[in-house]
Amino acid sequence: MPEVSKVLVGSVEAAWVVKVLGRGTMEYCSDLFEFLSSRITPESPVDTVYFELSETTYLDSSFIGVIVSIQKKLQRIKGSDVIILNPSEKVKEILNTMGLFEILPIQENDNYQNLNLNQEIEQKLGKTYHDIQILLESHQNLMEVNTENRKRFSLVEEMLKKELERQKP
Numbered sequence: 001m002p003e004v005s006k007v008l009v010g011s012v013e014a015a016w017v018v019k020v021l022g023r024g025t026m027e028y029c030s031d032l033f034e035f036l037s038s039r040i041t042p043e044s045p046v047d048t049v050y051f052e053l054s055e056t057t058y059l060d061s062s063f064i065g066v067i068v069s070i071q072k073k074l075q076r077i078k079g080s081d082v083i084i085l086n087p088s089e090k091v092k093e094i095l096n097t098m099g100l101f102e103i104l105p106i107q108e109n110d111n112y113q114n115l116n117l118n119q120e121i122e123q124k125l126g127k128t129y130h131d132i133q134i135l136l137e138s139h140q141n142l143m144e145v146n147t148e149n150r151k152r153f154s155l156v157e158e159m160l161k162k163e164l165e166r167q168k169p
Contacts (some may be wrong), residue, residue: 003057007032008117015048017085019117022165026062027123029138030131033066035121040073047078054086059094061153065138071104072141075157081105099146129167 007023009032015034017111039046049070053059070084084106087095095101124131143150 005081005123007121008116009035009119009121010115011046012050012115014045015050016046017050017052017115017117019052020059020063022057024053024056024059024063026060027125028121028136029062029066030127030134031124031132032063032121033069033138035119036070037073038162039161040070040077042077047074047080049082050085051082052085053091054088056088056091059091060134060158061142062138064094064098065142066101066134067104068100068141068145069134069138083107085110087166098142098152100147103145128161129164129169132160132167136164 003022005020005025007024008019008021010017010019016039018032018036036049040049051067067082067084074080074082082104084091084095084104086108087106092106095104095106125147127135136157139153139160143153143157
């Protein structure tokens with residue numbers, strides 16, 4: 001039986017919390033990015049985004065790239081960080097492999113009481129031109145982190161650029 005995955009979002013104080021149950025994959029990326037981006041503005045009280053990853057079994061490069069893209073936007077607009085909360089051992093391994101421990105703060109053994117994760121980010125199987133742009137940008141942000149990621153994702157970058165050319169409006 002395939003694993004059921006969910007990406008839930010809720011707010012707490014001046015922050016958004018994203019909880020990934022199961023697998024955080026490309027199918028969630030564009031809607032999650034749009035959701036968070038629209039709420040990170042100079043006028044908004046939100047200055048932190050937490051990714052609660054204690055029940056996460058896997059994150060693909062697209063999902064991790066969106067985390068890094070949100071981190072860059074938060075730093076640019078608010079001067080603050082994305083915080084990884086309670087990452088599972090598998091998530092720690094993935095983040096370490098990509099060299100992200102240096103840029104993404106991690107807090108362990110932190111639990112928010114009465115957290116209302118009242119919105120679910122739906123999986124989106126088809127990809128629009130805009131979705132592909134988000135995926136390309138997220139991989140380019142990962143590639144900026146270190147030379148290993150540049151090598152690791154250069155083929156993905158090339159494929160996404162070709163897909164953008166094919167779908168050009």
